[in-house]
Amino acid sequence: MAELLHMIDNLSVNIIVSFLLLISITTLLNYLRKNNKKKLPPSPPALPVLGHLHLLKKPLHHTLIDISNRHGPITFLLFAARPAIIISSHILAEQCFTIHDLSFSNRVQLSSVMMPNLIGTANYSPYWRHVRQIASVELLSNQQLQASLETRAEEIKDMVHQLFQSHKMHENSERPNYFRRLDFRKTIFELTMNIMMMLIAGKRLYGDKIEDVEETQKFREAVTGWFELSGAANVEDFIPLLRILDLQGVMKKMKWVTEVMEETVQKIIKEHRQEGIGNRKTMIDRMLELGKKDYEKYSDLVIRNIAITLLLGGSETSANPIEWAMALLLNNPDALQKARTEIDAQVGNQRLIKESDSNHLPYLECIISETLRLYPVAPLLVPHESREEISIEGYEIPKGTMLLANIYQIQRDPEIWEEPMKFKPERFQDGRSNGKWMAPFGMGRRKCPGEALAMRQMGLVLGALIQCFDWERLGSELVDLSEGSGLTLPLATPLEVMYRPRHIMTDILLQV
Template structure:
């Protein structure tokens, strides 16, 4: 149902069946949008937004230790990064970020672009769709209409600027501008529907998933202060206190990456991954799978399987140090695996590593009160914390001078 109602005739890499359309969509996604070269060009956007957030946190915590809504700041950061990459402007300007109007703007953005449930009971019992069970299909139609109107405004604005030659050609192109440029050589393929689908994919797949994982990482670090101190020591030794961390430093911070991977293992953002559908009759593990069967992969269960992991419920980032670059195989796949794996894994890791590294380099973080951070979660399409994370932050004395000059 979601494929029918929340996409533009399945013209997105997630929904398109194998074939010429899917191969072209995948090519555009991996080469034009998410390749190493493209990510290098957009690194300035990620750094500017991270430094902007550091300014805001420093303003509210400079006088005395301050309790901050960590979930809000993560969501704000990732949403602004994605909007700048897609359309060239943040969804919430820095002047509004810590005000009620900023929270209102972010809420409106989330209502339009954040992911919605992709599989529901009507997919398994089609008769329920016919009778309009709980109005699910009508809600999807309204959601798609709202998204289409918002995307239409974005695309129309950028199209007008291009036609008026207002955009600086030397400036880094946004995703929408890149797709307009590609349309000149392949006008039949890059229809309005394809441009909207690829834009929507970036905004939906790259926002809430990344922000939620950052929240899980910081929650685990607060509950394990010895790990937090080890990450901070690594940043201090590799980056120091003379400057702010940047993306070129991330390769020198392997333990930070281990912490993020261990968080993915314990709390995969999409615990059942995206639904898959068999395109032909097949036999898997001795079981006959008819064509058209919906398959859900329980990554959460496999990541905690005691047959695959030693002390599977324990937060132990060192386990990824022991792997030391070896292929983990099919026991760890937070981004999926194979041809349908998420092509945005590299960008997600860059955003999370840079943001978390900057937070840890510049501020001291503590739990609110003496109780451990609540780690209960709502187990749905996205594994989100039941209780949003709040934490007490204090600027590090060694970084106060740099933060005051941002």
């Protein structure tokens, strides 16, 4: 009897798999039949069912560079039954994000991303325009960023103080000037997450001042899981059969991640609504205050989606570039010394650097610009999708086509940049690069609304680290600049460094 039941189970699975495979093939054939008369961009040979999925290797932006070099600046690919175009020239990028900006304003709805109503994932619609306006005007305007300046400054003060105290604990008479090893990625990621959580909800995710340790730990795991899952090239997103079977557990884990984040943020909103705003100046409180006049526009759902968007989008967009900048500076010590000399001359050693100092620190700004040129936050941007059929350079792009703009490749174009692979902050000095094409935060109406906040944070954090500490590599070898894969662009190997407090900053570090 048991054997019979086992045979029936196997038969059922085989029937389901065959049915789903048939659907996948039918979908692909219908798409090809519908578009076989269109003049599509050049394309490599495709496989049945899979299309060009077999060509995709990590890091994806490097795979697409190879494809573009062989087939041209606009290339057509099929990810199973989902069409895509790859753009690798600034001229075509300008067309897509200016002339055709509205046509490409939808987002690709991937099944592994189970929060389709975030600012970054929602399709172009009245809802998206509404939440985008709240984020841009009410939360991330220059006026609001200025109002939240002290919160960012306090978190950075706390970080440098903790680094100083940690070093001091291990210092002794036998090694008074020793360099201590530091997990730089962990330090910066925790800092940026704390800054965003304090700005959004008035709570920290890391450190000693945690209110509910167990719940916070669960939320941290969910946030980390989101970055891991959304950053991967999930084949399940393109093949329904794999999506339903979920052999790698991607869908199950993303469901858990989504539930934890939504439940935690909803609980925070409820607490803030019940407690009243008082003297707090968080983004949630700001939205609750505005909601007193129009609850529909500031419902809990809207507030929750905006809060999650800003938390996820505002942390890695700052943390990754800071890690890249430090890695580049350690491999280019002359640039690190030049930045320190500038900070010492303009800020001194009697106080910590402030955001307002940025206007007097042009070389520090050049370092940040050059870092973002070489290693943009999202090398392919967040994928766009066409809302209608579009004509580009004489090619017919079908409705529902995914757009991947290889910003990484464009910002290293030798026709635009001299010695494009070389780290040269000086190329941005004195307006030398004015008018040269860069879009590390995207372009057009889907451009990242948190760019100003990210730039402020990068300047202040990197400036404080350079001002307060001496930095060295782990050994004589250069830092490995191999790139990881994902939606954002991490170092393949988390950066570890050696540091020690600067003697001229000791008095200040004792006080913060």
